[in-house]
Amino acid sequence: MMDQTVNPTPFYPLGHVGDIIAFRAAVAGWLNATVPPDWRQNLTGASEETYLKFQNWWFDQLKSVGLATPHWPKSWGGAGLPLSHQVVMIEELARIGGPMAEMFVVSLFHMPATLFANGSPAQCDRYLTGVRDRGEIWCQGFSEPGAGSDLSALRTRAERKGDVYVVNGQKVWSSFGMHADFCLLLARTNPQAPKKNAGISYFILDMRAAGVTVRPIRQITGRAEFTEIFLDNVEIPVENLIGAENAGWQIAQSTLAAERGLLIFEHAERMTHALRRDYQALTEQHGKPLEDAGLRREFTKRYAELTAVRLLIKQMIEQGEHGQDSGLLAAVIKLYWAQLLQNYTSLMARMRGLDAQRAMPLSLGTGHNSGDYLSDFLQSYGWTIAGGTNEIMRTLIAERILGLPR
């Protein structure tokens, strides 16, 4: 229920955009009133259907106060909210430990960033309103077996036949593909192009089209969050081509730059609260501050690293606000965060000892602080791979920041 001491103002956050302190109080008040205190409990051991329902419910709550698409331009029904306000939203959401809109990341960031920059008016009209008004879920169909780090090697083929492209091939690792209504799809339209990335086009794929088969991939944690997508003579209407034929590679850059570090920021904010909570809990469990100097040092080190990564992210967000390119800083942050997440979840799994090794029901939608540290540790590997592996990030940093020879 609403905490009057936290928020004395009416809690419609978008009514307070002009005053960031009042905006923060309104966001906090709205979250206090809206987030069910037992949502984590309810999603522990829950079925995928229950989780989908909960994600849809959460999206609708955000939508009802304009917080689902606040970062979209006003012309598309958003609030044109600056990054500073999005940061406040994330900070408050992390403080209260609210749910993440995990299934909507592509819908809210990647798809709109792509269409705002490259979509036709008809595409924008159909698909942006589909997310804004009906909560349609999108997935991303970029990676393929043999085309991950080297995405330009993708082999899924799209051939123009009259008013349609006929598509054949396979995608892999598409997050939440089993729930998606649409997919951002890259496919090869010109196999003869002199450079591999010059023959790729960008499509909107209707996931219910004939010839689309989606298979979940079960992970080591037991969860099946990814999918393989098989495309067998799938017909995509020509009006679903985004931008020009063979211009897909350039367009994909706007997709990949979409959420400007906000996702890592959200995880890092949540880890800050988790780390304080965990330290407190361990202290209480032992009845006094941790005696083991080695462990204390390790905790302190992780805390210092977390502080550093949060500062770097804020620097990147500021650069974004001033329209500066922060691509290289993003690589540093991504690498640093992936390592920190792994070190922290591994530390906690070790501290919990044998207790951490018991099989526990999965906690869905809790990011990387589910309280089941073995599962969080196993999940942390995802960050060392997604959006550019650690090795690729290191090469980028070596060549582009440190100027080392290729």
Ligand SMILES: Cc1cc2nc3c(=O)[nH]c(=O)nc-3n(C[C@H](O)[C@H](O)[C@H](O)COP(=O)(O)OP(=O)(O)OC[C@H]3O[C@@H](n4cnc5c(N)ncnc54)[C@H](O)[C@@H]3O)c2cc1C
């Ligand atoms: C959590 C998560 C979510 C994802 N979601 C999606 C999604 O929604 N849609 C989508 O399309 N894809 C998604 N992916 C896939 C992701 O983009 C790829 O896994 C990633 O690009 C790496 O490609 P790969 O798995 O084919 O590995 P590979 O590229 O085959 O790499 C295998 C190993 O070789 C190393 N390696 C490769 N090339 C080099 C090199 N040049 N120099 C040094 N080492 C190298 C890598 O670092 C890695 O260790 C997701 C992945 C994860 C983990």
